[in-house]
Amino acid sequence: MSKNRSIIHLDLDSFFVSVERVRDSRLNGRPLLVGGMGDRGVVAAASYETREYGVRSGMAMKVARQLCPQAIVIKGDASVYSKYSHEVTEIIQNRVPVFEKASVDEFYADLSGMDKFFGIRKFASELRQTIIKESGLPISFGLSQNKIVSKIATGEAKPNNERFIETGTEKDFLAPLSAGKIPMIGNKTFQKLMSLGIREIRTIQQMPVEMLESVLGKNGRTIWKRAHGIDEVPIIPFHERKSISAERTFNKDTIDMVKLKATLVGMAENLAYQLRRGNKLTSSISVKIRYSDFQTVTKHAKIAYTSADHILIPKIEELFRQLYTRRLLIRLIGIKYTGLVGGNYQINLFDDSEEMLNLYNSIDKIRNRFGEHSVVRAVTFGGTSVGRGENPFNGQPPVVLAHRHR
Template sequence: MTSSPRTILHVDMDAFFVSVELLRRPELRGRPVVVGGSGRRGVVAAASYEARSYGVFSAMPSARAVRLCPQAVFLPGDHAHYAAVSARVMEIFGSITPLVEPLSLDEAFLDVTGARRLHGDGPTIARTLRERVTEQEGLTCSVGVAAVKFLAKLATSAAKPRPARHGAVAGSGVAVVVPGDELAFLHPLAVKALWGVGPATLARLERLGVHTVGDLAELPRASLEAAVGRAHGGHLHDLAHGVDPRCVEPDLAPKSVSHEETYAADRFDPDELRREAVRMGDAVAARLRAHGVTGRTVTIKVRFGDFRTITRSVTPPEPVATGPSVARAAKDLLALVDVSPGVRLLGVGVSGLGQPGAGGRQLSLLDAADGAPGGEPGPGWSAATEAIDRVRERYGADAVVPATLAGAGGIRVRRRGDQQWGPDAVAPDAGPTDPG
């Protein structure tokens, strides 16, 4: 006896960041609106459908967006607000099924197989979700319904609104891939629609005469694996035949935590960059503790003015989760980098995440004092960190900060999402410019 197919939904909010901003700025409705950094080094985070009709899309350099649509209204991103709205939207999803796998602030997979008896079939649940999101948050979303994850995601694209100068042209809102019709839906699509088909893979496939998913399905598995590699070829072969065994995985633990910032002008001062590393290290450590994890490896990312990018990593003796330990490792790594060419972007990240105490730890005579060199501070500092977290939770992120972050211009902390899309046209904290 065969079991009935799963019912997977892929939900994608429509122009999420822009739509959230328009709830606060309704006078901008009908105009081309862009969320992102407005400076010459800024990046588009989201564009309204009016802006998209001019060719403006997310991840595009803001300078190009301005050339394409000079009348666009640029709004700075507000990551904290988007995260708060996203949390409420995810709660709506959770009211239908506990099997919710967020992919980002505005996108998630839901396995509603177990909810069909209570809430109806997949399309019915999809329509219910759209109604609840609109009623409770004033936002719209598009939903794809299928028996496997990647087909549900592809279906969402078919349900999306289309850009136009006068606003969005409404799509179907819900698109369904009926069990048994998977290949009829899938094979006419361009092969680049599949996960894992980027520019390099696409070029290899086109040399083999593969342009559609149907072309790919006809290619022998051995030929595909020879062209793009065994693992990648096997993956694409399965997708071309509608095979995707992955389950919806709720509450996925983060694999890494990082913060990076692009500066409005290149930075040359090592002392200033060390302070930036402290800021970012403190912010990254706070997020580690919020997730209840520690990290094994600290990495810095440095991009110079000519776009040359390097990374440097270190694994301290003990897992890290406090601002001083992350910042100390980041500063030590930065000291090994010649910043005289000018730094365009700096980032600090922690990876190798795990639960505190996992795998045990080597006791040190220094534990009672400041902790092992290069590792996590001792018990006294851990208690202080807990107190700092409580104070910040009540009074804000800048209530308690490392002393080095206080200067003539006041206290500046790094919050998640700060400068995520590059600097604005006017950046009050811009560093010194190149004297040449």
């Protein structure tokens, strides 16, 4: 690994909350929750003012309101947050040659070698100030020789600040911090470490790597390296064109709308599951039709970042209705999701309940264990929904869900 790398990690502070404050300055400094409004809603974002009461994102809104009754609650708007995310992306894209968009509100960039032209620290600070000035959103960054140390440094810089970690000082910077601040140490792993008396990163630094491996398995070595400030993960260059897609060519050209809808819904559902499995969101969808005379037509739509079936499927069906105008037999249909970024479907929770989140988690667990076609919507059952010739269920009957748009 080159010792001369300079990797910046930028993270928009309390992104959904900050966007709401840009839109309405009366919310500045006041406790604010963004998420589902009903008793079964979920907190998608919580302002710093609510956190001292024990509020955190992902908890039931009902519980959050009990903990912090004075909080203002706002139903989020995914399309607005997507717009601000695109704006910040453009600002970075216009100023940094190579960057990675890790999620809707998180970025990495490789600034290595920029000292030949101007100071990296100065450039990083000016980039942050430009984002704040042009978007109105607070943003923090960490700058070090690798992604992991920079990400942890950003966490220490927050809120709305910056932190530089000189090469060679990574271990000293990390040592006093909680072991839970190492990316990939979740709550369960942290509890296991605490039961062994490991609370600070310095304790991991003092342990033989083999001991950590015996406790945590194959992840032990990665965690040990991260505790020492060692990370070789490269920047993954951001391209809006990143995509996943599915197509179905029919054995016989068809105009059977039941069959066509079953195929569309099945492909949309399967691709949405692939997004969630890869912890991705899409911001653009397209539907393709090839008629029996081989004429091919495509229609695109920009959407708010999502990976939820119940949001994507109606959009896909709407695009198909707009596109299918010739009333000829159809030879092929296809779907593509583009503009992919990292991120879970917390962004979809503004009008969804905890029940919906739990349903997705349960369904995806079944699919992870028994295969991606082990759970299907009723509308696709019996149709050629998966876009493949073979039987996707391998002789096992799938779980069938009633098809219902919310």
